[in-house]
Structures are given as C-alpha cells and as structure tokens.
Amino acid sequence: MLSTDTTGMSVQERILFLLDERKPGFSLPQEFYTDPDILTFDFEAVYMRSWLLFGFEVEMPEPGSYRAMTILRTPLIVIRGQDGVLRGFFNSCRHRGAQIMPDGCGKSRRLLCPYHQWMYDDTGALRAAGKMPADFDRSQYGLRPIHVRTIAGTVYICMAENPPEFQSFHDALAPLLAPHRLQEAKVAADLTLIEKGNWKLVMENGRECYHCAARHPELSVTFPIDARAHFEADGEDHTTRFERRMQAAGIPVGPVDDGWWQAVRFPLTPGHVSMTIDGKPCVSKPMVEAEGGDVGSLRWASEPHSFAHALGDFTFMFSALPIGPEETLVVAKWLVHKDAEEGIDYTREGLIELWNATNLQDRDLVENNQRGVNSTGYLPGPYCERSEALALRFTDWYCRTISDYLQPEPRQRLQIVGG
Structure with a gap:
C-alpha cells in the first residue's frame, strides 16, 4: 500500500513516485503488478522498445513463409521474401487498419487484407488497392516495418x-548457439498457457529457482537448483570437469552478459544428460553431435520476456507476453532435429513432459502470487541474494528501463518505425 495519496497524479508521475518508494533489493510496489494504466505504459516503454524473441528461422523456412503473432493489442508479422530475407511489419492494413494475416504460421507470396482486398508484396509495398482514385499514390501506403535480426537460427x-x-x-550468443544447429531443427511442439498473473510476476518466477526444490520435483532431478546467478554450482569439481570437457570438444561455455541479456552453458546434475524426467535424452537423433550430445544446457535469456535451454537433443523456449494487468500469455516451444521422426526418434509426450509439468506448476505459483499481491496487506519484500539474483536483476532492469524512458525531461513519446 502507498504511504502517500497519488490521486491527481498522471500515470508518469505515479510511476516516478513508485520508483522512488521502492527499496533497493525489494520487489515492486503493488501498482506495478495490478494497475491497467501501468500495463499500457509497460507496453509502450518496455515491450515496444526491446528486442523480443519472435521465434525461429525454421518457422519461416521458404520464400513466402511467414509467422504472425499479437503482442498485447498489436498484431505483427515476419515473412521471408522471395530474395530469402526476413522482413517484419505491423500486421495492420494501411487502408482502415484491419489485421491482414491471422496469427500463426503460413505461406503466401502476397499479403492480402481480408476486408477490402488491399494487397501487399513480401517487402511490404502496396501492390493493389481497388477502386481508389487515379491519383492515389500506392507508394505512400506500404506496411509499417519493424526491425528483424537473427542469431544462429533465432529471430528477434x-x-x-x-x-x-x-x-x-x-x-556473444552466436558461437554458443552454433553447435545446436537450430537452422537444421523443426518445431516439434508449441503450447500456450494463460496465467492469471501480471507479466512481471511471471518473469520474476521464471528468473529464480528459490522455489524449485519444493515446487518442481521433476525439474530438480536434472536442474542445479542451488546454482547462483551464472549457474555456478557448489560442486566445483563437477563444474570444472564439465568446462574442461567442453573446451576439449571446442564447445564454448561463457558466461556472457549485458544489461538486457545473458547466456551461459552449465552442467546438469551429475549423471544426467538432458532435461527430461529421468535425465536421459528423449530424442535419439541429437542436435549436438559432439560429446554424444552430453553438453549440459546452454541457457540464454533476454529481457523483458524470454529464456531458453538448448540441450544436446532438443531446445526449449519460454516466452511471456502480457494480455492484461493480471493476465499473461506463456508460449512454450520444443525444437528437435529436422530429420527426427515422431514415434521413432522421439515421442511428443516424452519431449514435453518435464517442461510442461514445470510450466503448469509455475502457473499455479504465479496465480497464487497474484492473489497475495492483490491484498490490501501486501508490502514489497526482499529478494534472496543467492537464490533470486536473476529475479532481482530483472526487476532492477525493469526499473532502470522505465526510469530512462521517463527521464530526462522533457519526455518525448515513442516514435514507431514508418510513423
């Protein structure tokens, strides 16, 4: 609860006040997890200004193949052009704003608006707009672009x-990801989950393993739940042997990091090769051939919304996208080698079992967390320095990001590509 009445303040003034109220090392004041106006601000100040993990190149493998998705209320699309280049756009027709392509993956040489049939090519240029006047300049009404970058098969x-x-x-990430050959993968499973919790609670939960021993018994078999920020474990001999083995195999380990991203390869618990229920590989055709696929986990994460684990036999991706102030869409994907055959080289159940169970457990934890945060008795609490270092890192990053957006004065509204 606030110690000062913020009635009459603008959203920006309230946010600056709340930032001043937050104690270093503590979770956020209540309104950051509950206020609809702050969610709208988060989208403008955080999601629209950050690099977001959109997916994987193998989801758009051929000219004309595309992936469309909506983030909060904003439809987006990335399409591979006839020249092989990936380009991204706001998935909104320049006529009267209708969403052009439905969310999901598909293939089309042209982007045709279903409302009035305005047609765009794969560069975003408007090619047809029936019944418009003779002096209508199509060149002024191309789709509004977004930036697209790739790293070793990932798309941001x-x-x-x-x-x-x-x-x-x-x-920094490209050499770490290269051994996993994501350009030679396929998406074997793609699941979504709606969590009744603010996106920041989802991400805080996903950035720490303080709760893992008690609430993730399956994950705790293979995951080093007592590891610190860069997944340094207390078993120094185990870690040292792993790092020496990776060095001999020519597989980089890291860690590497900067303000909004980090990556490191770490060993699983002794005697385990993959993040599965029993710690054994669940895909017989490995993504990494070196060391028989026993290469630990390459974990990479980027703010504000994602983390992923690349194992020797599969890669798992997690993404959190806000829907409402107390509702978040969680997207989970599993990638395996493109030649791996379901029912022969792997089973879908065996592939998703561990992380799907973990996501369902986390959903329950986040929703319970949200109910408690909603209480009139909620007060921010201190993070555990050892076990919640990455959760604190995320929260500090969020506070810096929105503070930088609001200051220095005078503040300017976000400029959108093509605006």
Whole structure:
C-alpha cells in the first residue's frame, strides 16, 4: 500500500513516485503488478522498445513463409521474401487498419487484407488497392516495418524507431548457439498457457529457482537448483570437469552478459544428460553431435520476456507476453532435429513432459502470487541474494528501463518505425 495519496497524479508521475518508494533489493510496489494504466505504459516503454524473441528461422523456412503473432493489442508479422530475407511489419492494413494475416504460421507470396482486398508484396509495398482514385499514390501506403535480426537460427524483432544496440548480443550468443544447429531443427511442439498473473510476476518466477526444490520435483532431478546467478554450482569439481570437457570438444561455455541479456552453458546434475524426467535424452537423433550430445544446457535469456535451454537433443523456449494487468500469455516451444521422426526418434509426450509439468506448476505459483499481491496487506519484500539474483536483476532492469524512458525531461513519446 502507498504511504502517500497519488490521486491527481498522471500515470508518469505515479510511476516516478513508485520508483522512488521502492527499496533497493525489494520487489515492486503493488501498482506495478495490478494497475491497467501501468500495463499500457509497460507496453509502450518496455515491450515496444526491446528486442523480443519472435521465434525461429525454421518457422519461416521458404520464400513466402511467414509467422504472425499479437503482442498485447498489436498484431505483427515476419515473412521471408522471395530474395530469402526476413522482413517484419505491423500486421495492420494501411487502408482502415484491419489485421491482414491471422496469427500463426503460413505461406503466401502476397499479403492480402481480408476486408477490402488491399494487397501487399513480401517487402511490404502496396501492390493493389481497388477502386481508389487515379491519383492515389500506392507508394505512400506500404506496411509499417519493424526491425528483424537473427542469431544462429533465432529471430528477434523490435518495434521502436531506434532499437537498442543488438550486435554485441549477436556476437556473444552466436558461437554458443552454433553447435545446436537450430537452422537444421523443426518445431516439434508449441503450447500456450494463460496465467492469471501480471507479466512481471511471471518473469520474476521464471528468473529464480528459490522455489524449485519444493515446487518442481521433476525439474530438480536434472536442474542445479542451488546454482547462483551464472549457474555456478557448489560442486566445483563437477563444474570444472564439465568446462574442461567442453573446451576439449571446442564447445564454448561463457558466461556472457549485458544489461538486457545473458547466456551461459552449465552442467546438469551429475549423471544426467538432458532435461527430461529421468535425465536421459528423449530424442535419439541429437542436435549436438559432439560429446554424444552430453553438453549440459546452454541457457540464454533476454529481457523483458524470454529464456531458453538448448540441450544436446532438443531446445526449449519460454516466452511471456502480457494480455492484461493480471493476465499473461506463456508460449512454450520444443525444437528437435529436422530429420527426427515422431514415434521413432522421439515421442511428443516424452519431449514435453518435464517442461510442461514445470510450466503448469509455475502457473499455479504465479496465480497464487497474484492473489497475495492483490491484498490490501501486501508490502514489497526482499529478494534472496543467492537464490533470486536473476529475479532481482530483472526487476532492477525493469526499473532502470522505465526510469530512462521517463527521464530526462522533457519526455518525448515513442516514435514507431514508418510513423
């Protein structure tokens, strides 16, 4: 609860006040997890100005193949052009704003609005607009672009006119991801889950393992639940042997990080090779051939919304996208080698079992967390320095990001690509 009445303040003034109220090392004041106006602000100040993990190149493998998705109320699309280049756009017709392509993956040489049949090519240029006057200039009504970048088979997008610097992230992550050959993968499973909790609670939960021993018995078999921020475990001999083995195999380990991203390869618990129920590989055709696929987990994460684990036999991706102030869409994907056959090289049940169970357990934890945060008795509490270091890192990053957006004065509204 606030110690000062904020009635009459603008949203920006309230946010600055709340930032001043927050104690270092503590979770956020209540309104950050509940207020609809702050969610709208989060979308403008955080999601629209960040690099977001949109998916994987193998979801758009051929010219004309595309993936469309909606983030909060904003439909987006990435399509591979006839020249092989991935391009992204706001998935909204320049006529009267209708969503052009439905969410999901597909293939089309042209983007045809279902409302009035305005047609765009795969560069976003308007090619047909029936019944418009003779002097109508189609060149002025192309789709509004978004930035697209790739790293070793992953696809990132940013909606801002001037996105954050990306090259250092690419250069650091690319060699770590390269052994996993994501360009030679396929999406074997894609599940969504709606959690009745604010997106920041979802991400805080996903950034710590303080709760893992008690609430994730399956994950705790293989995951080093007592590891610190860069997944340094207390078993130094185990870690040292793993790092020496990776070095001999020519597989980079890290860690590498910057303000909004981090990546590191770490060993699983002794005697285990993959993040599965029994710790054994669940896909007989590995993604990583070196060391028989026994290469630990490459975990990479980026703010504000994602983390992923690349194992020797599969890759798992987690993404959290806000729907409402107390509702979040969680997207989970599992990738395996493109030649792996379901029912022969793997089973879908065996592939998703561990992380799907973990996501369902986390959903219950987040929803319970939200109910408690909604209480009139809620007060921010301190993070555990050892076990919640990454949750604190996320919250501090969020506070810096929105503070930087609001200051220095005078504040300027976000400029969108093509605006």
